[in-house]
Amino acid sequence: MNATTPQAAIAVNRFGLGAKGDELAQANANPKAWLKQQLQPIKLSNSLYTSDYILTELAKYGEARRQAKKSKNAEAEFDKTNKERGKFLQNSYRGLSTDTFVAGLNSNNSVSWRLLDFFSNHFSVSASGPQMTAIASTLEREAIAPNLLGNFEDMLLAVTKHPAMIVYLNNERSFGPNSRIGKKGRGLNENLAREILELHTLGVDGGYQQQDVIELAKGITGWSIANPRKEDTVGFMYRSWGKEPGDRVLLGKAYKQEGMAQGEAMLKDLANHPKTANYVCSKLVKHFISDKPSPDLVNILVATWQKSGGNIKAVMNAMIDSDLAWQAQKQKFKTPREFVMSSLRAVGKKNIKPKELFFTLNTFGQQPMQAGSPAGYSDEQQDWDGANALMSKIDWVSLLARKSKANAEKVMQQTLNLKPSEHTYKSVVRAESRTQALALLLLSPEFLRR
Amino acid sequence: MKRRQFVKMLGASASLVAMQSPVLAAINKSSKKPAKIVWLVLRGAMDSLHTVVPVTDPDYVALRPKLSKAFKDELLPLDANFALHPSLKHLHSLYKNKQMSPVVAVGSGYPKRSHFDGQDYLESGLSTMNHDTGWLGRAMNQLELQPNSKALAVANSVPISLRDTNKVSSWYPTNLKDADESIYDSLMNLYQDDELLLSRLNEGLNTQQMAGENTSKKRAKFIDLARSCGKLLASDNGTDCAMLEFGGWDTHNNQAFRLAKQLSDLDSGIAALQQELGEHWQNTVVMVATEFGRTVKENGTGGTDHGTGGAMFMLGGAVNGGKVLGNWPGLKAEQLFAGRDLMPTTSTFSWIATVLQQHWQLSNADISKVFPDAKAYKVKLTA
Numbered sequence: 001m002n003a004t005t006p007q008a009a010i011a012v013n014r015f016g017l018g019a020k021g022d023e024l025a026q027a028n029a030n031p032k033a034w035l036k037q038q039l040q041p042i043k044l045s046n047s048l049y050t051s052d053y054i055l056t057e058l059a060k061y062g063e064a065r066r067q068a069k070k071s072k073n074a075e076a077e078f079d080k081t082n083k084e085r086g087k088f089l090q091n092s093y094r095g096l097s098t099d100t101f102v103a104g105l106n107s108n109n110s111v112s113w114r115l116l117d118f119f120s121n122h123f124s125v126s127a128s129g130p131q132m133t134a135i136a137s138t139l140e141r142e143a144i145a146p147n148l149l150g151n152f153e154d155m156l157l158a159v160t161k162h163p164a165m166i167v168y169l170n171n172e173r174s175f176g177p178n179s180r181i182g183k184k185g186r187g188l189n190e191n192l193a194r195e196i197l198e199l200h201t202l203g204v205d206g207g208y209q210q211q212d213v214i215e216l217a218k219g220i221t222g223w224s225i226a227n228p229r230k231e232d233t234v235g236f237m238y239r240s241w242g243k244e245p246g247d248r249v250l251l252g253k254a255y256k257q258e259g260m261a262q263g264e265a266m267l268k269d270l271a272n273h274p275k276t277a278n279y280v281c282s283k284l285v286k287h288f289i290s291d292k293p294s295p296d297l298v299n300i301l302v303a304t305w306q307k308s309g310g311n312i313k314a315v316m317n318a319m320i321d322s323d324l325a326w327q328a329q330k331q332k333f334k335t336p337r338e339f340v341m342s343s344l345r346a347v348g349k350k351n352i353k354p355k356e357l358f359f360t361l362n363t364f365g366q367q368p369m370q371a372g373s374p375a376g377y378s379d380e381q382q383d384w385d386g387a388n389a390l391m392s393k394i395d396w397v398s399l400l401a402r403k404s405k406a407n408a409e410k411v412m413q414q415t416l417n418l419k420p421s422e423h424t425y426k427s428v429v430r431a432e433s434r435t436q437a438l439a440l441l442l443l444s445p446e447f448l449r450r
Numbered sequence: 451m452k453r454r455q456f457v458k459m460l461g462a463s464a465s466l467v468a469m470q471s472p473v474l475a476a477i478n479k480s481s482k483k484p485a486k487i488v489w490l491v492l493r494g495a496m497d498s499l500h501t502v503v504p505v506t507d508p509d510y511v512a513l514r515p516k517l518s519k520a521f522k523d524e525l526l527p528l529d530a531n532f533a534l535h536p537s538l539k540h541l542h543s544l545y546k547n548k549q550m551s552p553v554v555a556v557g558s559g560y561p562k563r564s565h566f567d568g569q570d571y572l573e574s575g576l577s578t579m580n581h582d583t584g585w586l587g588r589a590m591n592q593l594e595l596q597p598n599s600k601a602l603a604v605a606n607s608v609p610i611s612l613r614d615t616n617k618v619s620s621w622y623p624t625n626l627k628d629a630d631e632s633i634y635d636s637l638m639n640l641y642q643d644d645e646l647l648l649s650r651l652n653e654g655l656n657t658q659q660m661a662g663e664n665t666s667k668k669r670a671k672f673i674d675l676a677r678s679c680g681k682l683l684a685s686d687n688g689t690d691c692a693m694l695e696f697g698g699w700d701t702h703n704n705q706a707f708r709l710a711k712q713l714s715d716l717d718s719g720i721a722a723l724q725q726e727l728g729e730h731w732q733n734t735v736v737m738v739a740t741e742f743g744r745t746v747k748e749n750g751t752g753g754t755d756h757g758t759g760g761a762m763f764m765l766g767g768a769v770n771g772g773k774v775l776g777n778w779p780g781l782k783a784e785q786l787f788a789g790r791d792l793m794p795t796t797s798t799f800s801w802i803a804t805v806l807q808q809h810w811q812l813s814n815a816d817i818s819k820v821f822p823d824a825k826a827y828k829v830k831l832t833a
Contacts, residue, residue, distance in 0.1 A: 385646065385650065386650065387650045387651070387653035387654035387657060388654060388657070389650075390647065390650045390651060390654050391654040391655075391657075391658065394629045394633060394634075394637070394654075395629045397629075398629035398630065398633060399606060402605065402606040402607065402622075403606045403607050404607075405581070405607070408566075409566075423640070423642070423643060424640065427636065427639060427640045430565075431565065431636065432493055432494030432495070432565050432632070432636075432697055432698070432699065432700035433493040433494065433565060433566070433569060433697055434566045434569070434570075435697075436493075436632065436633060436636060436697065437566065439629075439633055440633075440636055440637070440640055443637060443640070444640060445640075445641065445643075445644040445647055448647070
């Protein structure tokens with residue numbers, strides 16, 4: 001009856017975004033090899049808004065608002081431009097986030113897309129305020145996706161220089177007290193530097209001190225974004241007149257570089273610091289395998305990280321190769337995004353409209369780019385397994401099942417490796433209607449976990 | 451029994467019915483109101499013996515020692531041999547007003563016992579399954595009497611019954627929550643070995659109950675769907691055909707309690723439908739069917755398992771009711787289908803065809819397109 005092995009189901013559901021079509025069958029012959037060949041660069045549509053375009057448009061809207069205020073019919077004009085801008089903000093935010101989601105939904109390399117989701121949450125930015133609403137969704141597309149299978153160092157640099165991160169953590173106006181502009185009263189903002197140390201690299205227990213936060217913050221002073229209205233450029237901009245002059249000491253190491261090179265050198269060292277290897281590898285294992293990462297598995301990843309210079313693809317291959325990642329028991333409770341994604345893939349849905357996606361994820365408390373904290377969304381079961389969450393899932397799944405023509409038995413065969421003797425298998429095939437069978441399958445203990 | 455013989459037998463008994471009631475096909479009286487049809491599918495297999503109870507059958511009590519004594523109130527008498535479950539008060543009053551007839555020992559011809567396949571079969575009306583076409587959809591295409599009539603599926607997507615016509619739309623109330631009641635029982639069972647999920651489900655249901663009427667969204671109850679369906683059919687927009695679905699009939703355990711509630715919900719739903727239809731009730735036929743019946747013997751958990759022969763209801767102002775239709779085969783071992791199920795003696799599809807012929811005036815040629823394997827009976831079914 002079940003032609004596929006338990007390993008195939010683990011491959012597509014635990015490592016990937018959930019089985020769709022005949023993926024289980026594809027993975028069956030050699031699940032590990034199948035997973036490794038899934039580590040492919042991610043391709044995103046380039047016909048959509050870029051952060052450069054968005055920032056240019058925002059500057060235009062800013063100008064229009066100023067003009068409107070001056071016009072005869074100020075209130076009405078201002079209202080009108082405000083509405084237009086609001087529409088543009090939502091189009092950018094929802095359009096881009098939905099495009100990313102739908103690309104994952106249809107991807108045949110869903111392991112890479114899970115990895116994108118992981119790093120997007122690792123470098124979490126929130127769509128709060130007009131500017132962040134418009135550009136939050138561009139970070140994962142422009143800074144994370146292109147570096148997904150390369151070295152962590154490159155990803156960290158790309159993210160730290162991306163307008164979304166710079167604006168989100170207020171570095172665009174962080175200037176050295178002894179810089180030219182600092183002498184006119186402008187000062188340091190530690191926000192980005194602190195989160196780089198605490199959340200992006202070493203981790204909160206990474207052994208850094210307040211002095212290290214200040215030193216890193218000074219190292220990246222002047223890392224800012226252009227004002228397209230006044231300056232003939234857009235996006236990341238290094239403002240030398242805001243850079244704190246002089247040598248820096250971070251974690252006991254001196255940095256004598258000048259200009260941008262100083263901050264870059266600091267970030268490269270942080271990316272390759274053993275604590276970073278440990279912190280990111282632990283998070284990876286926690287995300288893919290278990291809320292309580294096995295130290296042995298983490299060590300395997302860390303060793304690979306160090307040998308490969310923080311190469312993410314090599315680290316992923318090491319995780320796939322280790323039998324410790326393939327324990328039979330499902331130890332991860334799906335986050336709402338994972339649950340929605342895997343359900344839609346299971347029933348063969350190929351598209352979802354922004355309104356529906358946002359309504360759904362909002363109901364479940366995991367809207368794209370809305371973690372509200374640079375720490376991102378929780379990756380732990382206890383934050384997602386509440387009674388209310390289950391009731392919402394029951395409603396959502398019931399609706400999905402009623403709208404779907406997918407055959408529950410077939411979907412069960414294509415997603416989970418269940419034996420006919422198992423309780424869920426029996427419950428699904430004995431359900432009182434096809435609709436209920438599909439709902440029960442998607443709400444089963446096996447499907448809620450991976 | 452081989453499937454072929456089984457189908458043949460259904461055909462044979464058709465003529466039996468015709469002999470008993472040699473009435474010519476009645477032509478729908480030329481009222482100006484459009485002839486309306488409501489098709490209600492009870493998903494999960496309603497137990498016919500507990501609903502239209504064969505009170506005089508000598509084997510009934512022995513086969514169901516507990517269930518036959520589990521009725522909380524007096525049964526509601528129909529004719530000399532049958533009585534209705536006490537929850538069906540409104541249906542009983544319709545029967546007395548000659549606006550309702552149950553059909554006993556009826557079957558679609560589906561010879562196995564899978565809910566899914568049985569429902570697909572009942573909805574497609576074809577002996578070879580095709581999920582893209584349903585009998586009611588095909589009937590809509592043949593409805594020359596009212597060429598502008600439209601059909602409505604009270605569902606989120608068009609069920610098989612109404613597929614294959616472009617005259618159908620689906621509608622589902624947005625002010626209702628999306629899960630219906632029957633899913634919770636099934637989930638309780640599904641989570642029996644999962645402590646965490648089971649406790650979360652209980653917790654969630656308790657909270658929901660406490661919130662109760664305060665929440666703006668209610669669970670989708672059959673009565674709400676039936677009421678909305680009646681409103682839409684009564685509004686003057688050409689909707690003359692509707693399909694409703696009602697789940698929760700798979701009573702493998704605790705049947706007496708569960709059916710009392712299910713049937714009561716069915717009864718009040720029909721009453722609500724009638725009320726909303728208003729004067730249109732007079733030109734409406736409601737057909738109520740389920741995919742198959744249940745075992746004649748009760749099982750060890752106070753329930754019944756999947757069977758074959760079952761019951762259906764014809765009701766509405768346009769029905770010539772007040773009779774128990776069909777032929778009772780008896781409950782002795784040798785009278786049962788496969789030694790365990792009520793033997794179907796007439797065909798669900800032929801009864802439906804009879805309504806289509808008399809109420810929508812479909813010709814024999816039309817009927818053969820709707821049901822290639824079934825013919826209309828010559829019983830006068832509509833008023």
